[in-house]
Amino acid sequence: MGATAKGSLFHKEKTAVRLPSFEQVKDDRVLYAHASRLLHQESNPGNARPLVQRHGNKELWLNPPPIPLTTPEMDGVYDLPYARAPHPAYGEAKIAAWEMIRFSVNIMRGCFGGCSFCSITEHEGRIIQNRSEGSILRELETIRDKTRGFTGIVSDLGGPTANMYRLACKDPKTESLCRRPSCVYPDVCKNLNTDHTPLIELYRKARALPGIKKVHIASGLRYDLAVRNPAYVKELATHHVGGYLKIAPEHTEAGPLSKMMKPGIGTYDAFKTMFDKFAREAGKELYLIPYFIAAHPGTTDEDMMNLALWLKKNGYRADQVQTFLPSPMSLSAAMYHSGRNPLRPVRRSGSEEVFSAKGLTQRRLHKAFLRYHDAENWPILREALKRMGRADLIGPGKHHLIPNWQPAGTGLAGGEGVRAGRKHGTQKFYTQHTTQSRRPGLSPRKKRPAAG
Ligand code: SF4
Numbered sequence: 001m002g003a004t005a006k007g008s009l010f011h012k013e014k015t016a017v018r019l020p021s022f023e024q025v026k027d028d029r030v031l032y033a034h035a036s037r038l039l040h041q042e043s044n045p046g047n048a049r050p051l052v053q054r055h056g057n058k059e060l061w062l063n064p065p066p067i068p069l070t071t072p073e074m075d076g077v078y079d080l081p082y083a084r085a086p087h088p089a090y091g092e093a094k095i096a097a098w099e100m101i102r103f104s105v106n107i108m109r110g111c112f113g114g115c116s117f118c119s120i121t122e123h124e125g126r127i128i129q130n131r132s133e134g135s136i137l138r139e140l141e142t143i144r145d146k147t148r149g150f151t152g153i154v155s156d157l158g159g160p161t162a163n164m165y166r167l168a169c170k171d172p173k174t175e176s177l178c179r180r181p182s183c184v185y186p187d188v189c190k191n192l193n194t195d196h197t198p199l200i201e202l203y204r205k206a207r208a209l210p211g212i213k214k215v216h217i218a219s220g221l222r223y224d225l226a227v228r229n230p231a232y233v234k235e236l237a238t239h240h241v242g243g244y245l246k247i248a249p250e251h252t253e254a255g256p257l258s259k260m261m262k263p264g265i266g267t268y269d270a271f272k273t274m275f276d277k278f279a280r281e282a283g284k285e286l287y288l289i290p291y292f293i294a295a296h297p298g299t300t301d302e303d304m305m306n307l308a309l310w311l312k313k314n315g316y317r318a319d320q321v322q323t324f325l326p327s328p329m330s331l332s333a334a335m336y337h338s339g340r341n342p343l344r345p346v347r348r349s350g351s352e353e354v355f356s357a358k359g360l361t362q363r364r365l366h367k368a369f370l371r372y373h374d375a376e377n378w379p380i381l382r383e384a385l386k387r388m389g390r391a392d393l394i395g396p397g398k399h400h401l402i403p404n405w406q407p408a409g410t411g412l413a414g415g416e417g418v419r420a421g422r423k424h425g426t427q428k429f430y431t432q433h434t435t436q437s438r439r440p441g442l443s444p445r446k447k448r449p450a451a452g
Pocket of ligand 1: 170175178190
């Protein structure tokens, strides 16, 4: 079943796409990757067809994604009389998730980025659904007037991505026919409206409200879109960053970036140059916090080594890092499980294979490269660098990645992740900049020996 002829209209009212049965994908990784590709191809509500999959003697019918809500509909949802408080059943319990959102406002839903490790498109759709300015400003006033403990600081004005407010395909007809999984990969599509003016105006109105002292932007920023809008980057650096701005290049190397559907690190450099310039002009000392993923499908040991060299060269030390975990429904999870690349047609033979670090030893090594400055990791890094023929990176100089000496009492357990008694439950990612002493608000850290 299914209309697949190139260039033809997808008769979405008349056809459905049959996925391989549950029993087939359960036992056959190639078919699993193929099914994942089919599912993600049917993600545009303008042309997606229903999916059908056989489970035993039953058929599962999956409707296409819903038509995005209009702005009045979004306002209708957000203007409902929410209590803006945890359920009374929690009593006085401290709820971390509530602390994070109580003074923040969601201005939109959805994301057209298509990052392959993320499931936002499956949750919220690939077409941005925007609230009106009026609705957002009303919510800010409600927080100001009714939320206990509000001191005038808004912690975030954002959404799945900070800067996709009011961005969309220039032509609704083109949008409804489009089959691309991302509007920004491999490049920003020429049909995409990337004008950040409505967002700038929203920020200005938000911070002009009586009783609002500061509006932070804490949602992740899509920097390949931001660099096209210098006025936005200026607004951000001048008024909305309280010292640190989180952004997520996720990697520096082309191999993993191509599997993640993320832009090249050159775009990050361009954004940093722009951001630093506007921060200087505003007389502020601001820093970028780049996030990276270790061991994403498509990442080799050499890729991680190159990322570590980039981190060192740019003066970053990641305190805590993220090692890839497959998330349900994501394309990256399909790569990890199947060893195939569902971003391209999947065939039994001849289609692209994707390597994933799976064993504990190699996953630990990839993470260790991200934390090259931690002496606990130096023994396994030394061993790996020698095996990779890169012993030239071991030594006492600034150009070396790690030293050839080991501080007493460290590096005995095979990497930091296996240290007895180490707690990982509440870790957060902070990146230290070696040009700066310590992240404000954190207690002074015990001085540890570190590379470089
Ligand atoms: S044509 Fe371009 S901007 Fe429009 S929906 Fe497709 S990828 Fe996005």
